[in-house]
Amino acid sequence: MSIDYDSILADFVIEANELLDRAESSVLDLEKGYQKELVDQIFRTVHTIKGNAGLFDLSRISKLAHTLENVLNLVRNGELDIKMNVIDDVLISLDRLREMIRNIKDSESYEIDDLLQKLSKFTSKKDEPKKEAAPAQTPSPMTIVPVTAAPVAPPAAERVEAKKDEPVEAAPEKDIEKNVLNEKVKTEVALNVNRPEVKSTLKIPAKLLNTAVETKQTLSFVYINLLNQDEKTLHAVLQKLKPVFDTKSVLMHGLYEDKIPMLKDTWQFVPYYLILLTQESAAMLLDRANVRYEKIRVLYEPEKSGVAKTTDTPQVKEIVQESKVVSEPVAVKVKEEIQEKEVANATTKVTEEIQDSKENEVKVAEQIEVIPESGIQKEQISSSVAAIIPQATPENREHETAEANIMEQNITSESYPTSDKREDAPHIPQKSGENVSDTHLKVPVKLIDTLINLAGETVIARNEMMQKIDHFSDPALEMVGKRVSYLVTRLQEGIMRTRLQELNTVFQRLPRVVRDASQNTGKKVELVVEGGDVELDKTLIDAMGESIMHMIRNAVDHGLESPAERLRVGKKEAGIVKVVAQLRGGNVFLSIKDDGRGLNIEKIKSSAVAKGLITKDAASIMTHQEAVELVFMAGLSTADKVTQTSGRGVGMDVVRSNFKKLGGTVDIISEMGHGTTITATLPQTLTIVTCLLIRSSNMLFALPQQNVVELILVDRTQMTSVENHPMYNLRGRLLPILGLSSTLKLSESDSNKEEFIAVVTSERHHFGLLIDEIVNMEEIVVKRLGEHFSGLSFFSGAAIMGDGEAVLILDVPGLAKFSNLQANTNEEALLKEERARSEADQNILSGYLLFSVDKQKFAVPVQSIPRIEKIDNNQIEYFMGLEVVKYRGDVVPIVRLEEFYELEMKQKAIYLIIFTIEGMRIGITATQVYNVVNRLPEIKVGRFEGRSITGHTILNNETTLVLDVIDFLKHLRESRFEEIIEYNKNLREDAREATRAEVVTPSIEEIKYYPKPDAEKRSVHSDVSRTEQIRSSRREEEESAQVGSAPIAETFRAPSSPAGNGSTQHKEDEGKVIGGVWKKVEVKEQK
């Protein structure tokens, strides 16, 4: 069998990094307060690394880890206080290890002597005084009793269980171990029962035993069967056990793993163990609680004889009687200097116990201890059975009572090192060892990518198959097809999810960052992290990790005040940095918030001016938010001096461009004196991007939706050129135009087919892309282009469409760069201005929708595009005597204008225009739907009186009634409509409860009414141009047969010229709306 050294080494690197992460976070927790299990965990981690490094002959890593281990061991045994300098050195050592592991090939060239020296200072410091004190101070010396044929006990400090065939480990390390050995306060007895298949190691920390000895109480191991307690439910069993726990005599407890039956067996018992420290015998306690026990094993009894057999439990006696199977010699090794009479006693007892355990070959493995994973087999419960033997066994049952309090104190005491802390320790290795390895698999990313590809391909094949199946019209086949289809969808979803990783992989590094930053700055920081379970594409996590760190450092360094300053302004001494991640829609929303002093606007401005980034004049007219945004400019730093933490001026601009590269955004809000909040959004996965599919010269392209600002229908009259560069007059501003076809040289001649402009934006550019056709919006899977195309900056990749065609994805910044477009950096300001203007315009009438009912023409003022549905007579229902249709979960009443106005009706109404007014939808019937016009000629009032009629106007020689829908609704409300409103409200609430998603109605169908049209004085600015809305309109398009939303939308979005110039509002051929043509709107049939 050949071993691929490199791949094993790679595994080691991955694993070591994980271990170091874990160790680091434990160290940081340790800083907050001593916890025994944390030290144990760090110790184990370092030990594993050491062991693995040894396998690969990485002597330096191994050596450093070993030295670190020694220090940790001192800490673990309570001989070295965890002080700042210890933590620091440990962290530095971990860092060094990490670095060495990162450059694993060169790890031998790293200098580690400095650290070794530092670390050995701790060990040697402790060594010298201890050496003399040791014999006296350590009443609980090392007792190792390997039952195996092993001639020598494994060095205890190694904490590696010697297996039968590996009796001694790490011989060269013995010298160092000796020191540690001397100080061992640990008693450890290893028993190896002659049952290789039941390899169980249960060890109890010696401290427990010490406690027992000191408090003169009985320490017993009890093993009970949870299913044998005459209770029906587990809960009841636990209730039954409660009195036992209430006595506070339980030091450790847990599932007794060695006895857990195989899953295939019928479960007759659920083994559970308790380690009890009691004054009376454990049996009595349990009997009192009416708990049935399988076995009690007394580990220590404060009586004269150290013989374990003197137990009350009949079970053990029985077992002893069964005893016949002693098969191996028992070797007892006891350190010479600690041989005292207790030890002698202990030895005797050990021997006897061993015999006990051997005799009772099935059940005697009762001792438990933390077993750090051996270097080779990490986190594996090692193979021997160990028992703890008290080193001193004076027993006096009568004396029990007096010590009760002492024991109590020991257990509850928070000071360290206390013995009771150890009780939790055994759970950790089992937890981390089993959970991680049992529930997680390491899978190469490449394999996952292959699976994703295959899943995509399967979907395409599935689509093809479904089409074929349709030809057969065989119900059975269709059934199978549908099932396959469903399964394929599920499969694909599942596989896509495998690329997602929890944000915790980044978040767990944050405490360290905060710690370092707070140490460097001397500020006190409290870090709050939420949402570490949010999942994100692995590439994104890797790419944004550094940015998050940077923002955190910023928050601590710039954001938070010094403790003194905080106290002065009445804040808590420790500043709070809060990191929150949430999943919203398909995006991950991240916010990093500090409660510090906020950004100093004046300082930022003056710094920007001083660095020549903005002019003084510009600075003086800046709004607060604009000034805040300055921090995103390259080269700006407000830090007075460059510190290790920040101030180099390459900060937030890099962060922002990083996020932009990943398809996200970064924004900052700051309030003087109250802190700064940075919010960032990211798509959950990079591999799926929402794109607008467009066509140019018969080629399909994908345009990332995040780049698209709006889509407009070309009005040729607005096309101009500046120095031969085409420009477009968009709402009074010149927009540079790129013809996609000509830029990419797709066709020889300049086609006049280019009817649309996609206004696109990137970080530095804002321009219009001239295209032939807008196809639709689609979520596509991004694939990389081969290296042959690396020179083509204007494609960011390719996507595979449902029909299997490969489509190129346009890269907007690349296109701009390729065409030598000047960066228009003030675009952001421009965009904002536009946004502000369109917001201001929200309340201003935008246009009139023209439609007819039979011959009568109507105009309705609309702010944005109403939904237009084709009436399907089958869908019309009757509700409380009214005609209604169901629409998006609402019951929408239908109003027939012909009835309302008693119009002559020759043609049937085939359309339904759905308005949403004050949250209420109504549908108005129409025989034909025309255009949206920006303005109407003068509206004359009075001649045509009628309910809800604003007035009339003459449009294209046709008298057109202008409808006042608000008034209209008012009339309707007076009738039975109220009931429908009420009904819908309930309906909606129900729906909201049922599914929380999809309640938001897209704004595109929200229509605002302008009660008194005063159109002549106004120019129109579209507010429906945001891509978000395009998107929603696209979405809706799929859902319903819709009257050419695109034509209406585009016309409607067609830019208007400044006020008063009414006749150039539209494309020439259709532009003369006023007194012009009634343009018919085509209806797309539902697929």
Add this chain to the structure above:
Amino acid sequence: MERDIEQLSSGIGTTDANLQILTWTIGTQLFGMDISECKEVVRNRQVTIVPYAPDNISGIVNLRGEVVTVLDLRKLLGYGKDTVIRESVIICLKSAHSNVAIKADTISDVIEITKDRLESPPAHLNEMETRFIRGVVLTDKGLVVILNPNEIVKQ
């Protein structure tokens, strides 16, 4: 198809002495390549043209969810302009680091030859042309130009 080829190559096998050659035509010329270097042959895939791509690249195509670069052998070997043939065949090459395919007009048989029949490229070809050619072999169907996939992938 992939499996077919693999079976072929493993079943009969390109032994030490023998070569399994997949052959195809471009125009009237027969080309061939060691079958163990070929991954898959697909027909009727629409090749998406990539604007501004190097001359010798036809475009990209979707092969099992992978975007594969399609090389134009005509251009590569200097055979002049690609006459438009709708029914082209795409031969995907095995390559560790990139997805590359070549376009052929029609696919032909798999032939087995002994290695010693492989002759060096004709001397009158220039260096540019010989780079991609591993050798030529004379068969009953005519001269087959055996290509060197490693050089092609490098392109």
